[in-house]
Amino acid sequence: MKKVTRLISLMLIILILGGTAAYAASENKQSVSGDIYVPVKLACEAMGGQVSWDGKKQITTVKLGSNELKLFVNRCDIILNGKAKVLKEKVKVEEGRTILPLSVLNSQLGLKLTCDDYIKLISMKFIGMVKAGKTADASFLLSKSFSKYATTEFINSALAPAFSVIEPDVKTMTLAKNTVHQNVFIPFTIQTAKYNFIMRFDYNGKIDEFNQAADSSQFTYSKPSYDNSANILKKEVAIGEGEWKLPGTLTMPKGKGPFPAIILVHGSGPNDRDETLGPLKPFRDLAVGLASQGVAVLRYEKRTLEYGVRIQSLPKLTMTEEFEEDAFAAANYLKTIDGIDASNITVLGHSEGGYDLPRILGTDKTGTFKAGIIMSGCSRPLYELLPEQYKYLAGLGMATEEQAEAAKAQAALIQDKSFNPENPPKGYSLGTPYYFYDMKNYDVIGMAGQIEKPVLVLQGERDYQVSTKTDYEGWKKAFEGKSNAEFKLYPKLNHMYMEGEGQSTPAEYYVKGNVPQYIINDIAAFIKK
Structure with missing residues (x-):
């Protein structure tokens, strides 16, 4: 195992x-008709055909059923069953393989292969190729x-x-x-x-x-009572550009606007746009609830989810790539949308996104964001939270004291003055060393104290992942003596903003629930104020 x-x-x-x-x-290998180019040999052989190549004459010959098709490289003319024809586009070669628009193969050979069919076919072929070496x-x-x-x-x-x-x-x-x-x-x-x-x-x-x-098919999400589709509009969008472009959803109030807007920044881990966990979708709840109260909401797939392999390959990955770049890309997108008040964009960070929020606001030199919301954000580095979380879970019988001690030892290695991300100490195993080195040098309390924009700090009192006594009080210390920060503590809420009683456990995250209406009201009131 x-x-x-x-x-x-x-x-x-x-x-x-x-x-x-x-x-x-980003690349573009689509044909002028919006079609996709496909490798002729792979597509035709998968459909039972035979494909041969004459390197001397630069001709690819396809035999499929009763049809024979001859393709001439870098030419538009072809021969189908002995008759000459002319294509709108040239036959191309890519990395030694003949490629052709899928629509051409369909029309000339009667394949009837849709783009969806082709993608599923390639999925099977890819796995087979990897297995075969x-x-x-x-x-x-x-x-x-x-x-x-x-x-x-x-x-x-x-x-x-x-x-x-x-x-x-x-x-x-x-x-x-x-x-x-x-x-x-x-x-x-x-x-x-x-x-x-x-x-x-x-x-x-x-x-x-x-x-x-x-597999999450066993979980079913339940819409909140405040999800009123008659009052809101939803649009599938893309933010950013190039190889880090992200899919997202813009939820708008109905009407002319301009409307204030909020961008939702995820917590740690590869989260989707809804921050789905089991049957819970807190970001979706916020989107429909706030849009119903006149606030536009933009949420998107997190970079670590949409680009898992790429992001893990960055040797100097920090919160800048994980959170900040995409938050600003989302704001830039909102500024292009009719009906959005570009002067009234708030950014909300949940969990680690809340921890990073002072840096998002602190690096905002052009006034992109009007205000910020810290939603159960830790006010200290993640590596300091891990031992406490393991110890809490050990008390529930869901972790061991050894795991808590191991997390504590990893934190000690990072906290040591000699910690060098170029040459991590023996025994270090927490992850990309630059990520935590960057976190170590991030003065979250000091940077928060320099924020002049309005800030709302929210915290669930039953949250065992982010401490009320340490983290919530840490934010109070950061904004001590300043009038721009508001604080709200909710006795019944856990880290995912679901109500409960008594000691919070991870099992709560797999019980249906929604963000309460009063959270929607408090956030909407703050944004509109």
């Missing part, structure tokens, strides 16, 4: 071999920007071993699309636990990312 778990984890991590992964511009063929199916990260070394040392011990069920794969990617979910099982291997395709038909996630 340990071996399997380690291999699955490797599927999410780029192995940096011989250098740093580079940023690359055909790394070069598998790499050809990757987008150019992604191939900078998903190198042949990664495929051989991470994906191939993983596929040797798990069996993705390609027969039951499903497809879901957003504004950036077409996502194929392929189920697999480890003992009794169900997961999905996720292949993200760009809209040129190339594999653009990998990820894996636990």
Whole structure:
């Protein structure tokens, strides 16, 4: 089991071999008609055809059923069943492989292969190629920007071993699309636990990312009572550009506006735009609730979710890449939208997003944000919280004292004055050292104290992940003597802003619930004030 778990984890991590992964511009391999180019040999052989190549004459010949198609490289003329025809676009060669618009193969050979069919076909073929050790063929199916990260070394040392011990069920794969990617979910099982291997395709038909996630089909979200679709509008959007473009949702009040707006910044981990956890979707609750009260809300997939392999490959990853760049990209998008009051944009950070909020506001030199909301944000580095969280869970029988001590030892290594991210100390294993080195040098209390913009600090009193006594009081100390900060403590709420009684446990996160109406009211009142 340990071996399997380690291999699955490797599927999410780029192995940096011989250098740093580079940023690359977005590519466009679509035909002029908006079609996608596909490798002729792969597509036709998958449909039962035969494909041959005459290197001397530069001719690809396809035999499928009763049809014979001859393709001439870098030419528009073709021969179908002995008759000459002229295409609108030239036959192309990419990395030694003949490629052609999918619509041409369909029209000339009667394939009737939709883009969705092709993507599912490529998903199956890719897994088969990796298993068979055909790394070069598998790499050809990757987008150019992604191939900078998903190198042949990664495929051989991470994906191939993983596929040797798990069996993705390609027969039951499903497809879901957003504004950036077409996502194929392929189920697999480890003992009794169900997961999905996720292949993200760009809209040129190339594999653009990998990820894996636990199967969440057993959880059902319940809409809150304040979700009034008659009063709001929802639009699927994309924020940012290039290889870090993110899909998101803009929820707007109905009417002319201009409306104040808020951007929702996630907590730690690979969160989706709703901050989904089991049956809970607190960011979705906030979006529909605030939009019903006249506030536009922009939320988006977190970079660590949409680009899991790429983000893990950055050797000097910090909160700047994880949170800040995308928060500003979201604000820049809002400024282009009719009906948004560009002078009244608030940024809300939950959990680690709240911890980073002083840095977001502190680096805002152009007045992008009017105000900020810290929603159960820690006021100290994450590595200081981990030992406390493990100790709390140990008291519930859900962790061990040894785990708590191990987390404490990791924190001590980072806190040591000699900690060097270029050469981490022996025994360090917490993650990318630059990430925590950056966090160590972030004076969150000092930077918060320099904020002049209005700030609202929210905290659930039953939160065991972020301490009321230490973190909430830390924010009070940071803003001591200042009139720009407001504080609200909610006795019944946990870290996900769900009500409960008594001692909070992780089991609460898997019980249906919604963010209470009074939280919506307090946030809306702060924004409008």
